[in-house]
Each structure stands twice: as structure tokens, then as C-alpha cells.
Amino acid sequence: MAAKIFVFGSVNGQLRSAFSTLAKQHAKNVFSFAIVTGNLFSEAQDDEQLADLLAGRIEIPCSTYFTVGTTPLPAQVVERIEKDEEIAPNLHYLGKRSVTKTSEGVRIVTLGGMLDQNIVAGLSQEQHQPIHTESDAKALRGANNADILLTTMWPVDIWRNSSKAAKANIGAETAPSSQTIAELCEALKPRYHFAMSPADLCFEREPFFPETSDDKERGIPITRFISLAPLGNSAKAKSMYAFKLNRETITQPPEGSTITPFYKPASKKRTADQAEFSRFQDGHHAHDHDHRRRKHHRRERSPPPGPDRCFFCLSNPNLPTHMVCSIGEEAYLATAKGPLPTAATFAKQGLDFPAHFIIVPFQHAASLSAAAMSEDEARRTFAEMTRFRGALQGMVAAASKRKLGAVTWEINRARNIHVHWQFLPVPAELVSKGLVEAGFRVLAEDLKLGKFAAKEFGTADEVPGDYFRVWIWAEEDDAEGGRVVGKSLLLRFDDGVRFDLQYPRKVMAKLLGLEERTVWQDVVQTEEEESADVAAFRKAFKDWDFTLAA
Template sequence: MPAEEIEARKDTRILVIGKVQGKIRPLFEKISQYRNKIDLVFILGDLFDSKTSFRQDTIDDVDALIDGNITVDIMTYVVVGDSPLPPKVLQIVESSAGQLASNLVFLPKRCFLKISADGLTVVVLGGRLNPKTVGKMANNYTPYYSYDDARTLKGERNVDILITNDWPAAILTRSVYQSVEIDIKEQECIADLCSSLKPRYHFSSSDAFYQREPFVHSDSVSENTEYWMTHFISLADFQNEAGERSSFAFVHKPANAGPVLLSTISQTATSSPLSLVGSKRKAGASQESSHRFATETRHDRRANKRQKVPPVTTDTCFLCIASPRADTHLIVSVGDQVYLTLAKGPLITRKAFPLLHFPSHMLLIPLGHSPSIAAMSPDDRKVVYLEMQNYRRALQKMIAIKSNSQFGAITWEISRTTGIHAHWQFLPVPVEHIRGGTLEAAFKTQGEMDRYPKFQIRDVGDGSEEHTDFFRVLIWHRDDSGTDSERSLILPLDGSFRFDLQFGRKVMAKLLNLYDRADWKECEQTKSEEDADADAFKAAFEPFEASLAEESA
């Protein structure tokens, strides 16, 4: 979901409303009363009541929204709740980046929203936890999320608002308001997400209204120290029969964002209840596996430690072209030392960049089985690196010509002596992200957030002179005069930190606002779709494949 940007004041007036359950006309009549008083509205899900989705009055309301006969006077965002969207609504929002009508946008169940350049940042995780969320259940608007969905959002920083359908586990702990009769669903992964993001406000849904004392993200507090503080608020359904509070209004002041001094914090504030969640869980383990391992006997654990992963051979390596595991139907070109293939579960689809008209998330892979180019013999390394570069230049030339230089490209590589099979990933990028420095900044910023060492600006060639493993990013574009420009970023992988093997893809998914495609396993295509993509790419690349022979000559 693209980060929506609107013209907003430095102080943004926000109204959050609980689940609507089909009360569409009363809702927007109420919202219209706040015209000129509120800048943004967030609805916590279930705009349409699934129990009445086939009633004629509900169908009429849906049509009225789509046709503009129900006016939405204030920019309104709707979060995924418990119920699936009506088929007609789903079809529209999936093809229109979530927009159903003027000023009415349905947010994907997992998304990051930025409103105004220096203003509001919002993270959303809608739906209910279902660890088996795969296939069709994993699309943008189904009311289910997975552990991976929650983990993917944890890298965000400086978040003003977190919206989740489930409550964070242990949120009532350390509160004087623990005796609440509310039917809630609380999850440890939501507690972990809130602890990681440290939002100023965390909104959720429940049968009745609940507002916890604010809490600081620390187990203990001391004077003259700054702390991140969160207000947790859960809203009841809109126009509920019990008359429970269903809306909350506040003003977002960018000047007040960030940590606050203890002396300015309300005396009712508590230390974080979330720090108690999973304290006995092994760091980095998923909730699913922590529960599974908790049932093992001591003998089971000792047995697991003795198990060794068998070495990957040319028969079992899925990147070896002769391996039975290789997806050979994705291969689009084979050279003397290198072959070119479409990426499995591509980050971008053929439709992502209309100017190109062909799939373009590519892998450049040496034919020989080696963990890295640097690990090859000097003779092999020389010819393989040369042909890898020739393929990359041919791809870049194709991108520049096909897009009239409106696209550049990025190539990234993880060079590790413990790797399985060397490869480079190639992706076209809108040139404005490159010329303005946004692409380079995205890698540096994410690296800082992940507490990696700083990137270095240098060219390491075939990597044979490096004393450590490394992660490499090659950023290329062609300017209006036809001159090529390239910049090389290097992150040494010296073993002092744990590097995320999906780092490159995750950075690009965030930059291109493709959060739902950060995990390749969620982007797998059918065999017929992959065959069609391979044919489309071969047709586009054929004129440029001939230049490979010229480069090698």
C-alpha cells in the first residue's frame, strides 16, 4: 500500500472511531459534523457488517458509497477488522490502492502510513492472528494476519499511532484498571510489536471502552531521563447498545513527538507491562516454536543439538542449473559462465512498472557451485565476475532504453564464505529514487535501525581482496545526456552482528511501498504465470542478449 500523503497542518486533528458493523449512513452523517474541526478519521474495522452483507439495504449503502451518493467529507481510513469485505468492495479496493470513494481508503491489514512530510506516522496490523495464514488468506484485505506480518512491521521507527485489531498481551498488568469485563483477544506478538515501535498512541477494539494509564517503555524510571510513552485506548463499536464510548479525538503535535522527560510524565503513568511478555522466551524465537519447544523433554533437546544439517551439493542446491530442484522454466538466458533467471516469488510483478511491460526482478547466477565469487579459484573468479558484470550491463541498457531513462537499477549481493550458491539480485528502480538519494538513504537508514555497522562507499570488485564477508549494493542510472552513473555501497559482515538475509528485499519493499510482498513465499505464482513471465522477458531481452558477446570480445 503506497504511503498516503495529504496536505496537513503541522498539528493534525484526528478522530478514531470503533468498528461500525454496517451503520454506514449514521457514521458518515456523524463525521460530516466534524467538518473543519477534524483533519483525519481512522475507523477500526468492519465498516460493513458481514451478517447483513447480502441484505438489500447494505447493498444499497455500498452502491451509494461507490457512486458518491453518501458523502465522505473528511479523509477517512478504514482498518481491517474481524469481517471480510463484501466481494464488490474487495474487487474495487484491490484494483485502486484501497480507495473505494473520494476521501475513503481501505488500508491493507499490514501497512505503514505516512501523512505529510514531517507529520504523522501510523502502523496498522488488522485482522485476527492465524499462524496458518497462507495463500488466499494472506492477501491484503483478509481478516487474518500471521506472526511474520507482525514481525515485518517491527523495523519501523518514530511511530505516532499503532492500530491493531488484537490487544497486546499483558496490557492490563501494572494497571489499577484491571477489573474490566471485556471479551478480548490478546497476543504476545502484538505486545512485541508495541514494545518495538513505542508508539505515542496504540488503538484497538473491544466490546466496551477501555483506556489504560500511559506507560513508559522501561522497567524502571529515574529523574532527568527521557522515556518513550504510550497511551493504550480500546474503543467500543460505533453506536453500541450499551452506550460505551466509541470514539476518541486528539491532536497530533509533531513538536511533542519523541521521548519525554520523567518530570513531564503524568503521575499515573506506569512502567511498561509489555516488558513482562515473553521474558522467559528465547530471544528471536517465534511464539509458535517457543510453545512447541516447551513440551520437549530434556532428552529431545540434547538430540536436537546433535543433529547436523547435511551439506548442500549440486544435486540438492536449487540454484544449480543441473539440480532436480532448479526451476528451469524460469531461466531466460544461459551464458558461458552465468545464467539469468526470473526471481521466484518476485518483489515486483509485470504490472508494477507499466513503462517496462515485462517482469524484471532477476537473479544472475554463476553456473558453477560456489558460496561466493570471492571463494572461486582466481581463473574462475575472473571470467565469472566479468560475465556477471556483462549480464548486469545488458539488463541496465535494456531498462534505460525501454523506459527512456526513467528507470535506473539496483543490484545487491550477499558474499559469504558460508553461503550456498553465489548470486546477484537485480531490480529496476524509478530514477527519482536514485537521483534524489532516496534509495541510498533507505539502505543506510534501515541499517541504522537494525543496528548494523555503517555502509562504506567503495568498489570491492570481485571481492577477493576483502578480509570479511560483505553485503554489496550497486546503484546505477543513466542521466539525460546518456551518461551512466554508478555508486557502490558495502556493508562488511564481520560476524559481530546477525545479518538478515532478506535485508535487501525488505528495504526495497519498503521503498517501493510493497509491504505485502516483502516475503517471497507470499508472492509465489502459478506455473502458467511464471511461464508467461519468462516468455515476456525473453522477448524483451533478446535484442540486448546479443550485446553480451560484444562485451566479452
């Protein structure tokens, strides 16, 4: 059943009036949920109305989502958000930069606040102030798609090719607009894009479609841009909007629609330090590089990097967003920098990209455990990372007609910076003959790391102490059509073992005959090559990517 959605323009603190109107409309239409665009609260917020809202004395009849607009959120609201407490029954803060999937399966991508030109790199740290950075917008491109895109600013050039805009004299001076918002909208191709109206006007642009559609089976992506006027505006411009979210395949653009108003974003040049400082570097290699530089100065060891300098956190100022392939609710998938294979390595088996990936939890934690994160979060994160692993395995097996299997590994140490998994394809024959398992066991013995044991387990709470885990997987044909071969191996070690963080890459390099590519720094690609690999992967992964809207 199609979700029925109600949308407000800026409420500007008129809480009783807004939710009273919603209650009346909900009684007639039974909405799945509501959205507030722009400002829910006002800078001079009526304390009495705010108190009534927080006390639950203002009825909100259905789930209602909001973000930050141009006005900071009230301190009482921020306090509840930071404590992870309910703001009010049925009222939900989307966050300033987020990807949310509602209980109806509607995917909402949110970027609140105005672009702060003074922050030249990195993501904004304060999630309640009405500002964002270019990196905030770029980070959200990895969401791949959206049913609804919710922003405070307009995308630049949204008025282009629009007769409605020309008739209403809408242009660059009408509302604050941003090129990065335009690029975000172009990348996500949302079904609806709602943005705040800065004045007493409503602009509902003609639907638009991209110049080309890469996936004819999914039809033509159609985007509708709508900017609603503030509630109770003096011009009596439209300030409320209700619609059913249609997810049916569109094969012909609707009457009156136009081609996309956006220019194609220009390619970005590679930054000078990107090769050395990136959250997508292969495993802990960058930490090792730093260790080697300081091996004669052990007394000067610096504390481990926080989220703002972590190679895997969204707050890393050197975030290479072009390498993000898919974003879930607890973890994301990205290509590895300096991949072990090349785009040609598995070409004969049907893969035209390196297929070296990292699966990374959002939370900056050393392990997937209750000690590093909450027990529930560890469980949910492990489940979604496992889902990414299964999807990758399925894609590799299908693309190669079961000629390829896969290896996924995890290094769990108390000294970790940010736990993650790495994934690599491997010829299925090496799995079925036991050569992959033998490769890991032999090198572990040579390096005096310890001995493996076969063990299936979930989060790190089930195995105390440090360990290395590897999943070896393949499908092979049999009389019934196919069966899974492989196992999960565990190697436990203590502080007395100097664990070689390059160990799993060395094993895989030898198995794949790619020993000349063992050192990731020697095989770093250009940004253009990395982007091409991501595009090729997304095309191959689309039928397996569970984060995509149905």
C-alpha cells in the same frame, strides 16, 4: 501544527450515521483525518448504504483511513481496491499490513485481521481477508516506529499493571489478544495504539513507557492504548475519540502512567534452513549456489522463483525480519547475510558493525524500469533507494570523520529475480587515490567482462540492455571544509558475456584485505550476532534515517 485526528470504533456498516457524525464534528474542529478501527462494513451490509457510499452520495468530509477487522470487505470494495480505483471520495484503505505516512507526516502502522494459527510460516497473501500471520506482525517491526499503531487484536498483557483494567475486570478473556501484537507494540513504541473492541466496552488504558529508553535526546516514549466500543452500542460505551497528536519531547512520564505491561520477547532460535534460504543473502549468491548444484542438469532448470520464494520479497516464508533495519515507502534497508566485513573491520574508524547492507525495492521486479514496473513507480523507487544510499554515505562519513567512503553497486540483468543494491564502506584514501576504481576495472578485464565508462544516470530505462553500475563515493577535507570525490561507473554487457555475480564482492574483498571472507556461505553469522549488528547500526543511523518520525 499538531494533527487533529478523529477515531471511530467499529462502524459495522452504519455508514450514513458514522459519516454524518464526522461531518458535524469536522465542521466544528477541522480534523486532519479520521480513522476507523475494527469493521467499517458489516457481514450483513446494507446494500443501499454501500451503493450510496460507492457512488459518492455519502459525504466524507475529511480523509478517512480504514483496514480490515473481523469481517471480509464487500466484494465491490475489494474490486475497486484491486483495480487501484477510488473507493469513495476521501475514503482510503490502509491495507491489511502496511506502513503509511499521511500528508500531515503522521506515520500509521497497520495490521488488520485476526491471527490465523493454521498458517505456521510466511505472510498472508490475501490482503482483504480478516486474517494475518505471525510473520505479518514480525515483518512490521522493521518500521522502527509509529505515531499510530492500528490493529484488530489486542496485545497480550495490555491489562497488566493497569488499575483501570482491574476495576473493569478486563483480562485475558475480554478480547482476542496476541503475543506477536504485544511484541510489535513493544518494538514500535507508538504514541497511540488503537485496537478493535470485541464487545460493548471501551478500554482506555493508562499511558505506559518502556523499562529503559535508549535515546534520552528523544525523550521517553509514551504509548496510549485505546479500544473503542462499536458505534451505536447498546451500553452507550464510548465509541468515538478525538485528539491532537503531540510530538513534543517527553522527559517525565505523565501522572498516572505505568511501566510497560509487556514482557520482553524471548530470543528466537535460528531455523535449520535459514543459512541457505533467505532474502537477505548477499546478492544473488543463493541463486549461484542453486546453479552450481544443478550445473550437470541444465535441462532441469526450474522457472525463477515468484514473490513467495524470492529472497527479497515480504512474502518469502523464511523471512528473517530481525535483519530489516529501516522501511521506507518504496524500498527497505537490511543487513546482508554473510557480510564481507566483520564488526571489527571498521572499528578504528568508528563503526562497530559490519555495515554491509542491501537496499531493496518492495516490488518484485527484475529492474528499476518502466518495463518491469510502471514508469512512475520506477522513478519513485529509484529516488528512495538513492535517498537510502545518501543517508548511509552520510552516516559512514560522519562516524569515521571522513576516513571512510562507500561503494554501492547494482547488477541489472533481464534474468534478475529481484533487483537490489549493495552498499559497503571503504577507506576514503582508496577512493581519492583511484584504487577502488582501478580495482573494478582490472578485475573486469581479467574476467573479460568488458570496459567501464563514467556515466551518471537514473533508472534502467536510460541504459538499454544488461549492465553493472557502481557508485564510488568519499568526502575529503579541503580549504573550504570538505569536498566529494568519486564517480558513477557503468559496464554494459550482453548475453554473450558470462557475468560473474560474485565479481563486485571479489573486488571489495581484495581492496579491504578480506579475501578469506569472499564466499558469504563461509561467514554466516548467528541470529544473535545479526540482531546485535542491526541494533548497533540503528543507533548509529538514527540521525540519518529519514523514515523515522520527526
